[in-house]
Amino acid sequence: MKNLLLLLILANVLYFMWGRYATQDPQPGVAVVSERDLGPPLEFLAAGDNEATTSVGAVLGSGDPSDLAAVVGRACVTIGPFSVRSDADTAVLEYAAAGMQTAVRSMRTEVFIGQSVQVTDVASRAAGREMVRVLERRGLDGPFVVGNDEIGYSIALGIFSDAANAERVELQARSAGFVVETTPMTRNQDVFFVDVGLPPGRGAGAIVERYGEDRVALRDAATCPR
Template identity: 30%
Template sequence: MILRRIVLLLLLLNLAAAAWWLWPWHAPTPIAVTQAGVPTLHLLHEALPRAATQVPAAAPGALAQCLSVGPFTTQAEMQQAFAALVAHVPRIQYRVAESAVSRGWWVYLTAPGREQALTMARALAAHGVRDYYVITAGEQQNSISLGLFQDPGNAQRREAQLRTLGFPAQLRQRVEQVPQYYIEFQLPAAAGFVWQAHVAHADILHAQARPCD
């Protein structure tokens, strides 16, 4: 009787072991436990998605920034800078503006006609004035030029010298309208763009923020 019970117990144990191995167990779902202020840990392949290797796009609604750079004194200088920047900025254009440039201070005499101008020239020579020139054509015809000076102080002394000798010398600043060239462009969305690295003689140019039209 005892032997029969032992054999029956061993049979039941074998059946229980077989059922354990054959039952379709599933691995438990891990539960993420987080604490306020502590970042969640990720596996390495989860922390480095493929999109992370791409250049991030500009944030939607970000305001564009534009600059106006110049003035360039010649069209050739402007074109050279334009060609150097065009591949690095989203938008670019140039504009031409007229600017008044001083060409110095002019001391002169006026005469109503050629004979009066020649008579005044002989009088200047008689007073020891040698630096003069009678203008025979153009808008200032029959005027006598007594010098063009970059320094207004020198021009004023020359005028005073002639007036002391009795000549009604006049003083006028000569102004000329000349074209000046500017480049206007939009800065790239990525930070750190230095436009000066692409433009020759950038240290003598002026950059000013402007609206992006």
């Protein structure tokens, strides 16, 4: 019995040694996989209509410009106001010839004319004539008496679109000892705006440079042509 037990132990030791040295490391090769192991087959979706599909080339600058407009949105500028319709029409023709969509809008608004400078507190027309002579000797050009006995008299010194000129005339009249009043003058008239739709990738820098920042509305402040 003792010998049998020793033989079993020896057999286990030999089996252990054989398994340790006989096992080889995995070697590279080709694995054969069944299609059943890959899961369900893939489904390919058909592309939609060409009109509804945005061109990647358009985004990169090589596709239809209308595709890019759909992606990035429409950019517009509004130029104005123009006090004369012909000036607005000239701008429309110029940008339309460059391939841009344009439109003219008009609106009735109060337009600033200039600063009216007057000498007030004139007692009578005769007194006004004497004051005019004093002002002319002070170097003021063309003052004249306005008004009547009912509403009173004043001496008009002019209407000036340039505020600096209005201030200069006012100081000259005050230096003569007269009371001077300067008031803004406005009138209602039609003004015109030109709405321009910019092509994709086209900026408004040239338009702003030409008309000035105060006459060009951008982004949300602009109106797109219809």
